[in-house]
Amino acid sequence: MRGNTMKVxxxxxxxxxxxxxxxxxxxxxxxxxxxxxxxxxxxxxxGCWVKTPGICVIKDGYGDLGKLYAECDELIVISKVQYxxxxxxxxxxxxxxxxxxxxxxxxxxxxxxxxxxxxNRLKMTVIGYGEDITEEETETFKNLVAANALxxxxxxYRVIMVKSPEEVKNVLEAL
Numbered sequence: 001m002r003g004n005t006m007k008v009x010x011x012x013x014x015x016x017x018x019x020x021x022x023x024x025x026x027x028x029x030x031x032x033x034x035x036x037x038x039x040x041x042x043x044x045x046x047g048c049w050v051k052t053p054g055i056c057v058i059k060d061g062y063g064d065l066g067k068l069y070a071e072c073d074e075l076i077v078i079s080k081v082q083y084x085x086x087x088x089x090x091x092x093x094x095x096x097x098x099x100x101x102x103x104x105x106x107x108x109x110x111x112x113x114x115x116x117x118x119x120n121r122l123k124m125t126v127i128g129y130g131e132d133i134t135e136e137e138t139e140t141f142k143n144l145v146a147a148n149a150l151x152x153x154x155x156x157y158r159v160i161m162v163k164s165p166e167e168v169k170n171v172l173e174a175l
Contacts, residue, residue, distance in 0.1 A: 005073035008032065010094070012079055012087040013165050021169035030068060034089040041092055048099035054117055056099055066099030069152075070118035074125065076175070077145075078168055081128040081161075084140025100152065108150060116153050124149050124157040127171050131163050 007029045011018060015035045022031070032039075040060045047057030048066070056063035069075060079090040086094060101114035126145045133141075142159050149157035160171050 006030070006071055007074045007076055008068055008072045009076045009078065010090055011077070012089045013168075017165050021165065021172060030072070032062075032093055039089075039092055039096065042095040042098070046103065049103035054099045056096060058096075062093070062096055063099075065093070065097050066101075066117060069097060069100045069122060070120055072122055073120075074123045074175075075152075075154075076172075077124070077126040079126070079128055081130045081133050081137060081141050084137040085144060094148065097152070108153065111150070113151055113153070121153055121155040124152065124154045125160065125175060126157070127160045127162060127168055129162045129165055129168060133161070 005028065008031075009029060010032045012034055013021075015033070018031075018033065018035075038060065039062045040058050042056075043058070045057065048055060048063075051057055054066045056065070077086070077090060077094075079086040082088075085091060098114070100117060102117045104115045105112050106115040107113070124145070128138075128141050138161060141161075145157060145159045162168060162171065
């Protein structure tokens with residue numbers, strides 16, 4: 001991975017696997033992994049919109065994801081594809097990102113979406129991996145990422161599919 005921009009990596013690989021593929025320097029990179037503190041599930045209370053704007057009311061160390069996204073230039077997601085969706089851990093993190101947006105609405109691409117809370121528009125790269133992913137699961141996954149990118153009002157997104165976690169290293173080096 002190149003450049004001096006801030007990146008956030010959300011990934012579900014075991015620590016040993018990620019350590020073999022992660023960038024040599026983690027300067028300007030924040031990694032959210034299932035090996036770190038346990039992230040609690042979003043409970044849909046909208047506290048991050050009405051009680052503590054932009055900050056999740058759940059006290060588990062992940063309450064500032066919206067601010068973290070606002071400070072980064074690129075969001076990189078590495079997830080095993082399961083039934084056309086993210087892994088349980090990655091989905092849980094993605095569910096907790098609504099503090100990045102406002103509770104008000106705007107129209108994007110003729111659809112109603114939440115308005116931006118922050119002025120930045122990040123790039124989004126999603127690397128899906130798995131050996132037995134069907135064409136239908138691949139299509140569903142790509143549509144899910146496109147919907148997430150539109151919801152987050154990214155400046156662009158890409159989906160890269162690989163067969164194994166080992167192939168992720170080549171993708172990260174090319175970014």
